[in-house]
Amino acid sequence: MAQWQKQRSERQSRLEAASKYSDGKLVSAENTKALLEAVIRPGDRVCLEGDNQKQADFLAEALASVDKSRIHDLHIVQSGIVLQAHLDLFERGIARRLDFSYSGPQGEAIARALAAGRIQLGAVHTYIELFARYFMDLTPHIALVAAVEADGAGNLFTGPNTEDTPTIVEATAFKSGIVVAQVNKVVEKLPRVDIPGDQVDFVVEADRPFYVEPLFTRDPASVTEEQILMAMMAIKGIYAKYGVRLLNHGIGFPTAAIELILPTYGERLGLKGKVATHFALNPHPTLIPAIESGWVEQIHCFGSEVGMDVYVQERSDVYFTGHDGSLRSNRMMCQNAGLYACDMFIGSTLQIDLAGNSSTFTSGRIAGFGGAPNMGSDVHGRRHPSTPWLTAGREATGNPTTLTRGRKLVVQMVETFGEKMVPSFVEKLDSLAMAEELKLELAPVMIYGDDVSHVVTEGGIANLLLCRSADEREQAIRGVAGFTPVGRGGDRKAVEALRWRGVIQRPEDLGIDPLAATRQLLAAHSIQDLVTWSGGLYHPPSKFRNW
């Protein structure tokens, strides 16, 4: 006889096995390992919550310490491989298969583990791509998530860093999986409920608050004049030209420079209220001066940012907040906003080739994608028009009609040389060689060249929308690649012709005075200035303190 409720009965037996380690839903920190050993089975798909920001670090360490004779061959399906404990799972043989999105600091370790055969890699995803697969073929059996507070009924308050939690819990709880949450504190009454208690099976009060990385904090003190020059070009040559109001920024210093000169240079150009009014963006501290100057109407966040919670709470007209007052972030929703509602993505990259393909996978590092490929792509399902979207679409074709679809502006800001004078422009991405070495079916590309609309360097803007052939694109890219070998390999005549057509624009073509490109132009020169702008509401982590 066919069995149609195997998953439910399996879940029931696991819950029974766990019952001796819990008091209702509450589990003590000491019993956590035993609990995990009771509810997890070899071969399970496990999602250990963690991305580029928040980490269920207590549960990660507990999982890494389980008896591997009882639990092994797990399939890890999670956003971030960031903690040492995540790597330990594979080093110890507790886990074998991996599907993930982002690795950041562990990029090198993952490459080594992969080469040594300790990780069987499914794929490197973007965030929402992996989330999507949670609902198709990578549904977790077990979700280990992090929240700020829980009550006895298992309701969770995630605080400002909600991030991936609702998505992970949704996929697990509604497919007979088991959800375990680590919380900083168990309380009688929550400020707000982010996850309803009937979707949560166990709650552990961890011995420390879950870790959050301040990934989106850029110290204005480190912004260079060259980045300011690039920022001026981007504002004048792209924001103003297309009238971009709905957008997403990357995390690099060039976009931090843009944020910091909106209230000075942008003001001077008369752009306030006309550009950069709505963001899909984490609470970047460098955006504080623009917000305080009245530039920004609304921001929806993927996650929070360390030190920004009070500021966000006090600026609820700008940010999405719960009725408790604090930020409500949601990575899935915000990525969706970035995909379908933003007219522009602008961000930095480490390496870009002659076709405009870019990658952060450099030799020996598997950095992952995070959300950038979604932000930095033109989504073909979009149907609502907007001026920037239509303008870009019409530029991209010779003879537009009402059938011509619009295009998202995807802008890559590239400093021609990176650390130690390594050229950022290359004939062939490092990731191609890596793909061969690791026998990947698909070479990792962060943003595909055919999605890129503009490349901005210290040398100017290349508008790829206006290029009519692969050769033109290559010369346009070479034309802004400065004195890298790729830049010096350009055809001078072709580059000058592109400049004449406005495909390439130098600072002087944009009417930008090089003397204006100074740090004096920044609305804030230091983290401390950001604190002052915030009226003392921004509380930067101590590692950023320099006063």
Next chain:
Amino acid sequence: MEQFQVRGTATRRAPGSRRQAIIGVNASGNLEVLIERVLPDNECLVEVATAITGFRDLWEAVITEFFERSSPGGLRFSINDTGARPETVTLRLMQGLRIMEDEQ
């Protein structure tokens, strides 16, 4: 440390009446440029002193491009450098040229 000069010809006299100017600071990854209007209108010259050796070829490319891009006739640019990137050098040269455009 390395010193050399790059000469160029110019199609026009650099505009402005300023006799001399200085811009930038010789610091790590940075450079200072002293600009003097001391040459015939159809000549230009960049004299480089750099603490980092072995990049003469790159310097010549940067300076040649600058000459072609802006034709700074009559100007001598003297550089003290401590490892500035090519784009920084270009920015400083452009800034220097721009300052010389001021009327005095």
Next chain:
Amino acid sequence: MTLDEVLVGLFPAGHTIERGPNGTVRGTGRLDEIGDVELIGIIDGTPLGIEGALMLAAHVLTLVEQENRLPIVVLVDTSSQNMSRRDELLGLNEYLGHLYKCLAFAGTQGRRTVAVLYGGAAAGAFITTALSTLALVALPGAEPFVMDLPSICHVTKLPLDQLNEMAESTPIFAPGVDPLFATGAVTERWDAANSLSKQLVALLQRTSGFGDRRDQTGLERGGRKQAAAIAERVKDEAAKHA
């Protein structure tokens, strides 16, 4: 040389010396030819901190108030300024500056001030105790330095051998009496073979007025060839402009 050897050598006719806290001393010395001189100093290689500087400054101010206008000899065997968080917090720069100003003020009031360096002196302590007087004498065993070679080595990343070689050919950065003599910092180098006392008398007789000629001296001795001319050129341009 030890302090006693120095005192006996300088003042064979007699001296009194009183040791105070923080390595400070004060007293008097007798010279047959010109009579008494006042003594202050910092000894035993003691770092110069806020207490020591304040105490020496107090001595100097007391001496300056006296009508007798006796010369002041500053005995110097210190190390560097006291490297301490607490001293920096309380404004060590002001205490050292104050001592400098007091000694210089004595010089402006017609006092002949001579620093006698017989031990160590470095950095800020060297400036304050040894360079603040009208004349600086180096005795055998004097070890002044601004920056030691290993530190220079550390910052410049040049090998020590090469630095040593460079130090042979230029006095501009090397530690020790001879380079500092060549640059004009040390007025005279005395050796023990001659009477220290006679040399002191001769020096005091030559010393007068607050004028600072050390850049000229450095030029004459070939150890500091540019400073004097540069100062003159600036002065000339300033005079033309005014």
Next chain:
Amino acid sequence: MSIVQPHEAHWFEASARERIAGLLDPDSFTEFLDPSQRAMSPHLAQFNLTGAFDDGLVVGSGRLKGEVVFVAAQEGRFLGGAFGEIHGGKLVGLLRAARDLASKNGPRGVLLLLDTGGVRLQEANAGELSISETIHAIIEARLAGVAVVALIGGRAGAFGGGGIVTACCSRIIVSQHARIGVSGPEVIETNKGVEEFDSKDRGLVWRITGGRTRALLGGADRYVRDRIKDFRAAAIDLMANAPPFSAATLAAEQQRLADRLQRYGECRDAPEIWRKAGIFEPDRIADISDDAFLAVPRPAGASHDAR
């Protein structure tokens, strides 16, 4: 044209020349020994270093609210603004000129825009000696009736001999960025260990050496916001009533420094001092805004003519 006007610019971010341009009356500055004369250090090449056309010091004459002043500005980003032979010679020459010209309708004051780590080690002996010569020349200028005003707020602060030079000026103007001391925190840490001074603890570094501590303790006469126009206003104000260099001034300074030692000699961190001085919320001094800090009443002994 630069979008930020010279006097609106931030002192900390500005170059030595930009500071002078914004500090003095517009277009009133004349440089002495300007860069085209190429008075450069002859000592750097042997260390594989390139020099600066002004050797990191800009000197000249200009007007401050109509009054003739001399001005010297160190470029803190060139070799840490350190004193070398040419650099020092220029400063000494300027101060001597002020002394000589004081009685001939010369400058009312000399503005020293210090931004220095102290002695340039590649020419350490010349640098050290030039610091002593600078102090001698400051004293002579003061005796001639010229006010010498130090303005500090750059990235190098005023350390080593630069700290001592500061203390010998008639008046001292600082911003929060003005770290003033003799031994730098890194030097103390290297010599005495991290327990004595953890130079990585930036908050501590600022509490021990920073402009706010100097201003509250009396090591500086005026605290200003990090704007060139604020430095300018303070310089105009303070040049007018600078203390003379005299026995009375030095006696008063002796008393002032003795009082400080007696009151706060046991303290090892700034908040301990502020607590003793009765300052409201002593632990927050570093965190409050410039405006809030300017409203903090200065403790006894902090305002004085004893310098």
